[in-house]
Amino acid sequence: MNRRTLAHLFAAVCSVALLASAPAVRAADEAPDALIKRVSTDVIDKIKSDKDVQAGNLNKVLVLVDSQIMPNVNFTRMTAAAVGRNWRQATPDQQKKLQEEFKTLLVRTYSGALAQVKDQSVSVKPLRAEAGDTEVTVRTEVLGRGDPIQLDYRMEKTNGSWKIYDLNVLGVWLVETYRTQFAQEINAKGVDGLIASLVQRNQTNAGKKS
16 A cells, blocks of 8 residues: 555544544543544554454444544535535535535545554644634644655634544645545536535445445
């Protein structure tokens, strides 16, 4: 597995799939860099201890994502940013479907790569933030075999808790990458066309894993 694929794996799993292992009270008191360190370590440890997850068992991956990652992600904001200006024109039902299919896309795309998570760890760099900041960037490196992999998180503080809403993988922001792809689909076939395209991609990915 090359460095970019591995980095995207961590983006999907440690964000996606970022995607709670601690009580809500603890999360509310937790600094953003401490939260990233804890969640990343917990997720990696669970991957290492679960052979089904390592083998890419989709149901097990979904459970891991829902229990360990999603409580720490503002996935509505992430999806809205990826869809771009067309998000506000989408109906509530379309927005719900976009979030569901986008999440499935991330999980299905990277679940087969989980077997590659073996001896990796995450190093969190010193946080550059001022007291009272409600949006910060937490910079990390994934350490293992080979050179360190850059993986940064954009986070916001809402209702007293920090949530992830974007990731920088080797210098490329995840939301920006998908926004370009999604804009092409919407320009060609509208929001429903994007939803249909995501459904098709997810079905194709599911077929490859069957």
